Amino acid sequence: MTAQLRLVLGDQLSPGLASLADAVPGRDLILLAEVAREATYVRHHKKKIAFIFAAMRQFARELEAAGHTVRYVPITDPDNAGDLLGEVRRALAGRADLTGLVLTRCGEWRLDSQMRDWEHELPVPVELREDDRFICSHARFAAFARGRKQLRMEYFYREMRRETGLLMDGDQPAGGRWNYDAENRAALPAGTLGPQRRWAAPDAITDRAIADVAARFPDHFGDLEPFLFATTRTDAEAIAADFIARILPGFGDHQDAMVEGQPWLWHAVLSMYLNVGLLDPLALCRQAEAAYRSGAAPLNAVEGFIRQILGWREYVRGIYWTFMPDYAGLNALEARGRLPDFYWTGRTDLNCIAQVVGETRRHAFAHHIQRLMITGNFALLAGIDPVAVNDWYLSVYADAFEWVELPNTHGMALFADGGLMASKPYAASGAYIDRMSDYCAGCRYDVKAKAGPKACPFNYLYWDFIGRNEPRLRGNMRLANPLATWRRFTPARQAGIQADAARFLKASGIA
Numbered sequence: 324m325t326a327q328l329r330l331v332l333g334d335q336l337s338p339g340l341a342s343l344a345d346a347v348p349g350r351d352l353i354l355l356a357e358v359a360r361e362a363t364y365v366r367h368h369k370k371k372i373a374f375i376f377a378a379m380r381q382f383a384r385e386l387e388a389a390g391h392t393v394r395y396v397p398i399t400d401p402d403n404a405g406d407l408l409g410e411v412r413r414a415l416a417g418r419a420d421l422t423g424l425v426l427t428r429c430g431e432w433r434l435d436s437q438m439r440d441w442e443h444e445l446p447v448p449v450e451l452r453e454d455d456r457f458i459c460s461h462a463r464f465a466a467f468a469r470g471r472k473q474l475r476m477e478y479f480y481r482e483m484r485r486e487t488g489l490l491m492d493g494d495q496p497a498g499g500r501w502n503y504d505a506e507n508r509a510a511l512p513a514g515t516l517g518p519q520r521r522w523a524a525p526d527a528i529t530d531r532a533i534a535d536v537a538a539r540f541p542d543h544f545g546d547l548e549p550f551l552f553a554t555t556r557t558d559a560e561a562i563a564a565d566f567i568a569r570i571l572p573g574f575g576d577h578q579d580a581m582v583e584g585q586p587w588l589w590h591a592v593l594s595m596y597l598n599v600g601l602l603d604p605l606a607l608c609r610q611a612e613a614a615y616r617s618g619a620a621p622l623n624a625v626e627g628f629i630r631q632i633l634g635w636r637e638y639v640r641g642i643y644w645t646f647m648p649d650y651a652g653l654n655a656l657e658a659r660g661r662l663p664d665f666y667w668t669g670r671t672d673l674n675c676i677a678q679v680v681g682e683t684r685r686h687a688f689a690h691h692i693q694r695l696m697i698t699g700n701f702a703l704l705a706g707i708d709p710v711a712v713n714d715w716y717l718s719v720y721a722d723a724f725e726w727v728e729l730p731n732t733h734g735m736a737l738f739a740d741g742g743l744m745a746s747k748p749y750a751a752s753g754a755y756i757d758r759m760s761d762y763c764a765g766c767r768y769d770v771k772a773k774a775g776p777k778a779c780p781f782n783y784l785y786w787d788f789i790g791r792n793e794p795r796l797r798g799n800m801r802l803a804n805p806l807a808t809w810r811r812f813t814p815a816r817q818a819g820i821q822a823d824a825a826r827f828l829k830a831s832g833i834a
C-alpha cells in the first residue's frame with residue numbers, strides 16, 4: 324500500500340480505530356482537525372468543546388508516542404479551513420505522496436452523508452470503514468430488527484447477553500433473572516451524601532484547550548470551570564477503575580434519585596469517555612462483571628450498569644441508524660411550542676428545572692433521570708417542538724453525539740416517534756418529582772396544589788397533555804387509566820386545567 328491520509332474525528336480517539344488498524348508509522352499521515360463547523364453546527368457547550376479539543380490533542384500525543392506522523396490543526400491556526408473537508412484538502416495538498424484517504428464512518432448522519440460524497444470532491448480515492456468500536460454491528464442490529472413489529476430494548480439486551488456471555492451462567496442469566504431494575508428505584512433518605520468522586524487535574528495541554536475555547540467561543544452556553552473531566556486514556560481508565568471499585572456497589576439502589584447540590588450521586592459519569600473513544604464499552608462491562616464475580620459489587624448494581632452499556636447504548640445506536648434520516652423529522656404529538664429561555668438561563672421559579680439547568684450549565688452533565696424526567700418531561704408536557712429540544716440536548720451535554728442523543732430525546736423523552744422506542748410517553752406530574760427528589764421543598768410552587776397560581780405547573784401541564792393528546796393516545800393501553808380519569812373530569816375542571824396551562828405556556832414564551 325502507498326501512503327494514506329487517515330482522518331480521525333473528535334469522537335474517534337481510540338488506538339484500535341478501524342481506519343488506524345493498518346497505519347504504518349513513517350509512511351502514513353494521521354490528520355486531526357479542530358474546525359469551527361463541528362463546534363457550531365449546534366452551539367455546543369463550552370466545556371464539551373474544550374473536552375473534545377483537549378482529548379484530541381492528548382490523543383495526537385499518544386499517536387506520536389507510538390511513532391505515527393500526525394498533522395494536528397488547532398482551532399487557533401490562522402489558515403484553519405473551518406471544516407473537515409477543507410482540512411483534508413489542505414493535508415493532501417501538502418503531501419503529494421498521499422494516494423488515498425481512509426475514514427472510519429462517523430457517528431452522525433449529517434456528517435456521514437457528507438463523507439459519502441467526498442470521493443467526488445477529492446483528488447484521491449476514499450475508503451470508508453465501519454466503526455467496529457461498538458459491541459453490535461449494523462448488520463447484527465439489522466438481523467435483530469428483521470421481521471419484528473416492535474424493537475424492544477429488553478429482547479435486544481438478552482441477545483447481547485447471550486452473545487457476549489456477560490453475566491451468564493451457562494445459558495441462564497446470572498442470578499436467574501435478566502433484569503434487576505425493580506430493585507433500583509429506592510428514594511434516597513434525606514441527608515444522604517453520595518460518594519466522593521475522583522476527577523482528573525487538567526494538565527498544560529488541557530489548560531491550553533480550555534483557554535482556546537474561552538477565547539474562540541465566548542458566547543456559547545456553559546461554564547468552563549471547574550474542569551473535572553479526564554482528557555487522556557490513562558486518566559479515563561483510572562477514573563473508571565475507581566468507579567468500579569468504590570461507587571459501582573451502590574450504583575443500583577438510588578439510580579432514580581435527584582438531590583439538590585449533588586449532581587453525581589452514584590452515577591458512573593463515564594459516558595463522555597465511552598462516546599469519544601477513551602474507554603472501550605466491552606472492556607468496561609467485563610470489568611464490572613469481574614466486580615460481581617469476586618463479590619465486590621452486588622448483582623442489581625452490576626446488571627443495571629451493564630444493561631446501560633451493552634443494552635441501552637447499543638440499542639439506541641441501532642435505532643438511530645435503522646431509522647435515520649426520517650427519524651429526526653417525526654413529530655407524532657405535533658408539538659410546536661418554542662423552547663423557553665430558561666433552558667439556557669436557568670432563571671425560572673420551577674426549582675427542579677432551575678437546578679437541572681444550573682448543573683447542566685456548570686458541568687455539561689446531568690444524570691439520566693434529570694434528563695428524562697425534569698427537562699425531558701417538561702418539554703413533553705409543554706409540547707415543545709422536538710427539533711428545538713433535540714438541538715438543546717445535543718449542544719449542552721459533553722457526552723451528546725446525535726446517534727445517542729436523538730433516540731434518547733426524540734424517542735424516549737418526547738415520544739416524537741409515536742412509540743417506536745417507548746411503549747408510552749414518560750409523562751409525569753409533580754408527585755413523581757417530589758417522590759424522587761428534594762427539589763420541591765425549595766420551590767415557590769406547591770407540588771400538592773393542582774390548580775391556580777400556586778399550583779406546581781407539572782400538575783396542570785400533565786393533565787393538559789393527556790387531554791390535548793387524547794385522540795392520539797387513545798389506543799395506548801398503558802395510558803388507559805389517565806385517559807379514563809381525564810374523561811371523568813367535569814367540563815369545568817377540564818377547562819380550568821386548560822386555562823392554567825394556557826396562561827403558563829404563554830407567560831413562559833412557549834405558546
Ligand code: DLZ
Nearest residue numbers: 332333334356357358361362429430431
Ligand atoms: C463535537 C465535535 C466538536 C465540537 N469539534 C470537533 C472538531 O473540531 N473536529 C472533529 O473532528 N470533530 C469534532 N467533534 C466531533 C464530530 O462532530 C463528530 O465526529 C461527528 O459529529 C460525528 O459523531
Ligand code: SF4
Nearest residue numbers: 675756763766770779
Ligand atoms: Fe418542580 Fe413542581 Fe416540585 Fe417546583 S413544585 S420543584 S415545579 S415539581
